[in-house]
Amino acid sequence: MSDTRILAADGTPLKKKLAQSMFRTKLRAFGLVCPLLALIISAFVLPILFMLSAAVYDDSYSSLMPESTTAMQEWDGESPITEAMAAAMVSDLIRARENKDIGKVANRVNREYSGATSLFKSTSRSAKKFEPPYLEALLAKDKDWNDKELWQGIKIASNTYTLGYIANAIDMRAKATGGFEPQDELRQIHITLFIRTIEISFIVTVACLLLGYPVAYLMANLPLRTSNLLLILVLMPFWTSLLVRTTAWIAMLQGQGVMNDLFVAFGVANDEDRFSLIYNKTGTLIAMTHIMLPFMIMPLYSVMKTISPAYVRAAKSMGATNWTAFWKVYFPQSVPGIGAGSLLVFILAIGYYITPALVGGQDGQMISNIIDFHMRKSLNWNLAAALGFVLLVFVLFFFWIYDRVVGIDNMKLG
Amino acid sequence: MTFKKSMTMASAAVLSLAVASAASAESLTVVSWGGAYTKSQVEAYHKPWTKKTGASVVSEDYNGGIAEIKAQVEAGNVTWDVVDVELSDAVRACDEGLAEEIDPAILPAAPDGTPAMSDFIEGSVTDCAIPSIVWSTIYAYDSSVMSNGPKTISDFFDTANFPGKRGMRKSPKANLEMALAADGVAPGDIYEVLSTDAGVDRAFAKLDTIKDDVIWWEAGAQPPQLLADGEVVMTTAYNGRIFNAVASEDKPFEIVWDAQVYDLDLFIIPKGSKNKQLALDFIAFSTDTQRLADQASYISYGPARKSSAPLVGSFHSKPSLAMGPQMPTAPDNFKTAIQNDFEWWADNQDEMNERFNAWLAN
Numbered sequence: 205m206s207d208t209r210i211l212a213a214d215g216t217p218l219k220k221k222l223a224q225s226m227f228r229t230k231l232r233a234f235g236l237v238c239p240l241l242a243l244i245i246s247a248f249v250l251p252i253l254f255m256l257s258a259a260v261y262d263d264s265y266s267s268l269m270p271e272s273t274t275a276m277q278e279w280d281g282e283s284p285i286t287e288a289m290a291a292a293m294v295s296d297l298i299r300a301r302e303n304k305d306i307g308k309v310a311n312r313v314n315r316e317y318s319g320a321t322s323l324f325k326s327t328s329r330s331a332k333k334f335e336p337p338y339l340e341a342l343l344a345k346d347k348d349w350n351d352k353e354l355w356q357g358i359k360i361a362s363n364t365y366t367l368g369y370i371a372n373a374i375d376m377r378a379k380a381t382g383g384f385e386p387q388d389e390l391r392q393i394h395i396t397l398f399i400r401t402i403e404i405s406f407i408v409t410v411a412c413l414l415l416g417y418p419v420a421y422l423m424a425n426l427p428l429r430t431s432n433l434l435l436i437l438v439l440m441p442f443w444t445s446l447l448v449r450t451t452a453w454i455a456m457l458q459g460q461g462v463m464n465d466l467f468v469a470f471g472v473a474n475d476e477d478r479f480s481l482i483y484n485k486t487g488t489l490i491a492m493t494h495i496m497l498p499f500m501i502m503p504l505y506s507v508m509k510t511i512s513p514a515y516v517r518a519a520k521s522m523g524a525t526n527w528t529a530f531w532k533v534y535f536p537q538s539v540p541g542i543g544a545g546s547l548l549v550f551i552l553a554i555g556y557y558i559t560p561a562l563v564g565g566q567d568g569q570m571i572s573n574i575i576d577f578h579m580r581k582s583l584n585w586n587l588a589a590a591l592g593f594v595l596l597v598f599v600l601f602f603f604w605i606y607d608r609v610v611g612i613d614n615m616k617l618g
Numbered sequence: 619m620t621f622k623k624s625m626t627m628a629s630a631a632v633l634s635l636a637v638a639s640a641a642s643a644e645s646l647t648v649v650s651w652g653g654a655y656t657k658s659q660v661e662a663y664h665k666p667w668t669k670k671t672g673a674s675v676v677s678e679d680y681n682g683g684i685a686e687i688k689a690q691v692e693a694g695n696v697t698w699d700v701v702d703v704e705l706s707d708a709v710r711a712c713d714e715g716l717a718e719e720i721d722p723a724i725l726p727a728a729p730d731g732t733p734a735m736s737d738f739i740e741g742s743v744t745d746c747a748i749p750s751i752v753w754s755t756i757y758a759y760d761s762s763v764m765s766n767g768p769k770t771i772s773d774f775f776d777t778a779n780f781p782g783k784r785g786m787r788k789s790p791k792a793n794l795e796m797a798l799a800a801d802g803v804a805p806g807d808i809y810e811v812l813s814t815d816a817g818v819d820r821a822f823a824k825l826d827t828i829k830d831d832v833i834w835w836e837a838g839a840q841p842p843q844l845l846a847d848g849e850v851v852m853t854t855a856y857n858g859r860i861f862n863a864v865a866s867e868d869k870p871f872e873i874v875w876d877a878q879v880y881d882l883d884l885f886i887i888p889k890g891s892k893n894k895q896l897a898l899d900f901i902a903f904s905t906d907t908q909r910l911a912d913q914a915s916y917i918s919y920g921p922a923r924k925s926s927a928p929l930v931g932s933f934h935s936k937p938s939l940a941m942g943p944q945m946p947t948a949p950d951n952f953k954t955a956i957q958n959d960f961e962w963w964a965d966n967q968d969e970m971n972e973r974f975n976a977w978l979a980n
Contacts, residue, residue, distance in 0.1 A: 304715055305715070306713070307710070307712070307713020307714045307715070308713070308714050308715070310713065311710070311713065311714065314964075314965065314968055315968050318965055318966050318968065318969040319965045319966070320965070321964045321965045322961050322964065322965050323965075325713070390973050390976060390977075391969070391972045391973055391976050392976060393972070393975050393976035393979050393980075396976075396979055396980060397979055400979075458847065458849055459783070459848065459849050460847055460848045460849065483833050483834070565833065565834060566829075566832075566834060566978045566979070567979070569978075569979060574975065577971075577975065579685060580683055580685040580686075581683050581685065581971070582967075582968065582971055583684065583685055583688060584968075
């Protein structure tokens with residue numbers, strides 16, 4: 205077959221020559237995107253990976269209490285507490301006290317066993333004076349050391365690599381003897397919030413589609429002068445600060461706000477019994493729909509702009525009614541815009557946080573508000589990371605579903 | 619442009635940079651809770667201290683908690699020099715190694731010679747923190763809306779006789795205590811009852827009775843706003859914020875002192891502050907007897923030094939308004955006061971926060 209090869213002018217096979225020149229082009233292209241790639245890796249991918257690793261990695265106990273960690277790892281979590289475990293604990297407590305690490309250790313164990321903070325701190329203060337047998341010394345100091353649940357909590361805290369936080373994120377809890385069990389019913393919250401987050405995101409997406417589709421249609425089909433005006437009206441809120449828009453909704457919807465005053469004036473509500481439109485789920489839905497609307501309208505508009513009016517005219521000339529022409533001819537061509545807009549709105553909504561925080565009250569909070577709580581208030585960054593991981597899995601799952609149902613190639617941003 | 623000229627310009631630029639950084643070395647970033655409270659600190663501490671030392675103070679606001687301090691310390695880029703924190707956060711920051719230790723020897727004695735350690739409220743000076751004020755969580759109502767207003771903590775939970783929305787802080791702190799007090803637990807027994815599972819259930823059951831009528835707030839400036847807007851008929855609040863709305867803005871708000879939950883605010887220095895010496899000087903200056911008394915004439919938070927009490931005068935812009943009776947520590951206000959137990963909260967906050975969040979979401 206070699207005699208049929210096509211050669212370039214200098215005698216090298218054309219295939220090879222082509223590969224060479226393609227390689228140079230690719231190299232240049234890579235060189236051009238390199239700065240952006242470096243930025244994305246260093247400022248986006250690495251921090252996310254680093255944060256996600258906190259969901260399964262926690263050395264706050266094992267690095268500060270090494271002897272006790274070894275002893276706890278050997279313990280099965282059920283049999284009686286041994287002198288060796290107590291001795292390792294006392295020796296670590298003394299060291300942690302001297303290094304001023306006792307607070308970190310105590311707060312870590314306290315997440316598993318309420319009351320550990322004061323127990324560890326007070327015991328470590330007198331640990332230096334303890335004499336063997338250490339188990340009795342601990343019990344003499346505080347009878348809580350006799351509680352097996354405390355030691356089980358310590359064993360869980362001593363795991364450097366743990367699935368405990370991810371289990372927490374789905375309302376489960378690690379057992380000291382291995383495996384998982386459901387979280388105490390009164391402390392279950394995350395599943396509820398994940399479901400609510402998806403529900404709110406879904407409703408917001410549908411609402412945006414219903415409200416945005418006619419607007420985008422008008423913008424794409426009206427004469428340029430009118431449609432430009434519409435475009436500006438759509439973009440104006442988009443350019444306004446998110447906080448300003450959310451606060452404006454508070455002024456509009458609150459009990460003594462504009463909407464309720466109007467309702468009272470028109471006799472829809474009476475003055476004593478005004479509607480609760482804000483600080484609840486309704487408030488979150490209204491404000492989020494408004495804020496997300498441009499993200500739906502813009503992709504729809506840019507897709508509709510490319511749909512030639514000739515198709516609808518052709519359909520009508522062949523006797524289609526207005527509705528049939530729209531539904532059978534126009535609508536299918538706008539589906540890529542619907543796909544793009546819906547995915548954009550849904551994924552933005554699922555991680556939304558400022559608006560629910562301000563107008564959500566108690567039943568309009570989303571999972572991101574709990575992540576924020578663990579980042580800023582409780583300082584349980586590991587749990588925040590685990591919740592973020594679960595959220596990421598959800599987003600990827602919906603992305604996959606979307607790809608299967610609509611096909612990602614069908615998505616068009618313009 | 620000649621070579622010489624451009625060199626001159628470059629060196630001038632370098633010089634001005636050096637001057638700028640020298641100037642910023644003499645500036646201290648003090649972080650506090652914003653609004654009327656920060657204003658009182660600016661007037662009573664920052665301005666006199668700048669006058670004395672020539673160093674400037676940059677004032678920043680935050681919403682409490684030690685997350686930002688933790689982030690700064692762990693990133694090795696500490697930009698805050700002095701932070702005003704609650705007692706439980708002060709203890710936690712110290713435990714977790716996020717705050718510099720402060721030698722109480724830097725604190726000046728009282729004018730009559732009493733050493734600082736016995737002048738401050740007992741046990742309030744901790745390893746890393748120096749207290750400045752006593753503040754309190756109270757509840758308040760608008761007397762122009764309710765002429766025959768609530769009197770006791772039970773009235774706050776009584777939606778039959780006092781219908782309407784209530785504002786509460788979105789946190790179990792102070793709410794659990796007030797709920798138990800409203801359920802008839804004596805102020806001294808609150809934490810004993812809370813230490814049992816049944817006690818916690820009882821507190822949440824009491825909160826349940828008004829859950830549907832509550833608007834939750836987070837920042838201290840919100841409750842006076844909620845009251846002023848008519849969004850709530852009564853709300854828990856920090857007493858100074860309500861006082862400020864009454865004194866400076868002539869709002870018709872009344873404070874109910876029954877079962878007030880009082881706490882301390884303290885100054886800490888984040889670990890690794892670049893201006894530690896300056897920060898220490900600022901803290902020593904700001905917590906002396908006169909400064910603490912001065913601060914009390916801008917907002918109704920009680921000074922943390924006993925020797926400051928006799929020096930507390932009247933409201934800075936209203937000489938007729940004596941500040942003494944406005945303090946949480948005034949005898950008439952203090953009868954049923956509950957002291958926030960930071961140790962109990964240190965032990966139980968993880969569990970209580972989880973349970974509170976779950977209770978809220980369901």
